[in-house]
Amino acid sequence: MRRIRTIIAYDGTDYVGWQTQPNGVAVQQVVEQAILEVTGEHASLQGSGRTDSGVHARAQVAHFDTEARMAADKFAIALNTHLPADIRVLFSEEVDPAFHARFSAKEKQYRYFVQTGPHADVFARRYALHAYMPLDLDRMNEAAALVVGTHDFSAFMSTGREVESAVRTVSLSRWEKQGKFLVYSVQGNGFLYNMVRILVGTMLGMGSDRIPKDSMEQALSTLSRKAAGPTAPPHGLVLWRVKYPDFDTEEVLAQ
Amino acid sequence: MRRIRTIIAYDGTDYVGWQTQPNGVAVQQVVEQAILEVTGEHASLQGSGRTDSGVHARAQVAHFDTEARMAADKFAIALNTHLPADIRVLFSEEVDPAFHARFSAKEKQYRYFVQTGPHADVFARRYALHAYMPLDLDRMNEAAALVVGTHDFSAFMSTGREVESAVRTVSLSRWEKQGKFLVYSVQGNGFLYNMVRILVGTMLGMGSDRIPKDSMEQALSTLSRKAAGPTAPPHGLVLWRVKYPDFDTEEVLAQ
Numbered sequence: 001m002r003r004i005r006t007i008i009a010y011d012g013t014d015y016v017g018w019q020t021q022p023n024g025v026a027v028q029q030v031v032e033q034a035i036l037e038v039t040g041e042h043a044s045l046q047g048s049g050r051t052d053s054g055v056h057a058r059a060q061v062a063h064f065d066t067e068a069r070m071a072a073d074k075f076a077i078a079l080n081t082h083l084p085a086d087i088r089v090l091f092s093e094e095v096d097p098a099f100h101a102r103f104s105a106k107e108k109q110y111r112y113f114v115q116t117g118p119h120a121d122v123f124a125r126r127y128a129l130h131a132y133m134p135l136d137l138d139r140m141n142e143a144a145a146l147v148v149g150t151h152d153f154s155a156f157m158s159t160g161r162e163v164e165s166a167v168r169t170v171s172l173s174r175w176e177k178q179g180k181f182l183v184y185s186v187q188g189n190g191f192l193y194n195m196v197r198i199l200v201g202t203m204l205g206m207g208s209d210r211i212p213k214d215s216m217e218q219a220l221s222t223l224s225r226k227a228a229g230p231t232a233p234p235h236g237l238v239l240w241r242v243k244y245p246d247f248d249t250e251e252v253l254a255q
Numbered sequence: 256m257r258r259i260r261t262i263i264a265y266d267g268t269d270y271v272g273w274q275t276q277p278n279g280v281a282v283q284q285v286v287e288q289a290i291l292e293v294t295g296e297h298a299s300l301q302g303s304g305r306t307d308s309g310v311h312a313r314a315q316v317a318h319f320d321t322e323a324r325m326a327a328d329k330f331a332i333a334l335n336t337h338l339p340a341d342i343r344v345l346f347s348e349e350v351d352p353a354f355h356a357r358f359s360a361k362e363k364q365y366r367y368f369v370q371t372g373p374h375a376d377v378f379a380r381r382y383a384l385h386a387y388m389p390l391d392l393d394r395m396n397e398a399a400a401l402v403v404g405t406h407d408f409s410a411f412m413s414t415g416r417e418v419e420s421a422v423r424t425v426s427l428s429r430w431e432k433q434g435k436f437l438v439y440s441v442q443g444n445g446f447l448y449n450m451v452r453i454l455v456g457t458m459l460g461m462g463s464d465r466i467p468k469d470s471m472e473q474a475l476s477t478l479s480r481k482a483a484g485p486t487a488p489p490h491g492l493v494l495w496r497v498k499y500p501d502f503d504t505e506e507v508l509a510q
Binding site for chain 2: 009010011056058076077080085086087088089090118119120121122123125127
């Protein structure tokens with residue numbers, strides 16, 4: 001039995017999310033089906049975490065166990081021949097069986113793409129939120145800076161999932177202008193259900209003057225969901241990077 | 256009666272092309288339907304030229320005539336409320352009735368996007384050809400330079416459309432590396448049926464050593480379709496810019 005570690009990219013538009021659900025097609029089950037076709041085995045594919053319906057991944061990490069005698073680095077190409085074009089395995093290698101895609105992860109980075117201007121870009125429409133209203137980037141970055149550090153993020157959590165603690169540590173949180181896009185990058189040791197989308201919705205509300213200027217401060221101090229802004233739509237969100245003690249998707253993709 | 260000039264962007268993936276066809280949905284007919292819904296009029300929308308099935312436009316120019324009393328610059332927003340997300344009217348203005356989107360055009364620019372690397376990019380897959388084989392960019396640019404000037408492009412034309420002359424003048428033809436993409440830009444006073452796709456197919460064949468190194472020279476001198484390479488797939492091709500004596504889409508989009 002060998003454990004195989006993979007990096008998987010997907011366009012989440014047509015999926016109910018990473019995790020297998022009763023109500024539609026999930027990325028996890030599609031890749032598990034490809035593993036079955038390649039190896040003949042019913043493998044269980046463990047991801048670094050779930051992504052919601054419509055959310056994308058540039059670099060999801062997932063592992064599975066196999067008895068197949070294929071060279072570990074060949075799984076990427078073999079699986080891709082059985083996958084639809086909106087899911088690609090970018091990398092595969094053998095890893096120590098102690099590795100777990102979820103429990104070994106140290107940090108994850110998400111990015112959220114906002115396209116500005118009067119009309120939506122037809123080529124970016126699946127991967128960026130179109131914001132036609134003016135946005136105050138300086139104000140959004142002041143709010144983003146407040147997110148860095150260790151906080152109780154209870155105000156930035158949708159109901160529906162049990163968590164023991166809402167305390168998370170964020171090491172990076174900032175907006176950058178990239179051409180016609182405003183891109184929010186946030187990296188941390190864990191994220192609550194819908195946390196990034198509520199952070200983005202809060203900062204977009206502040207940047208467009210639709211919610212009070214101190215909303216981020218209020219939400220972080222009162223822990224009240226009502227102090228934060230709305231949940232931003234899923235299609236602008238991308239799981240960008242996953243870091244482990246011995247493995248960083250960014251380094252692999254840069255090769 | 257006023258003549259309205261528009262700039263239209265579209266993701267061509269799900270269309271049979273610009274021009275209305277018996278066998279599927281065309282961009283032209285979808286926009287004409289939106290004009291009908293906005294004005295109540297059965298307008299005829301004239302584009303700067305056709306694009307084939309699956310080809311995209313960042314800046315197609317088209318005109319139509321109307322009796323509607325709406326401010327000319329409001330047509331863009333009004334039409335967009337009746338258009339699907341893969342077609343956007345980016346600009347509208349009143350223009351002299353002597354203007355004709357096709358016959359007044361002086362030059363058009365197309366770009367062709369090639370994504371390199373071992374695996375296809377899930378986010379670029381609708382707008383770029385994935386080339387997994389190594390490509391010699393220098394050789395492709397030597398071939399591209401031969402295209403500049405006034406030539407008989409008979410070797411770069413698919414059969415099926417009558418033309419009086421295959422002589423065209425190309426003012427720009429070059430490849431550039433943009434991150435993981437190789438981008439071919441070609442600008443000229445007119446293009447034959449499939450001309451850009453056959454130029455690209457020829458240069459990709461030369462760059463990957465699958466056809467002779469002198470294929471471009473041979474095709475331009477012998478005028479033989481067989482000397483040129485295969486027709487590259489449509490989904491990497493984008494109508495990028497249209498220039499008129501008094502109007503340049505590039506200047507409008509830069510505003």
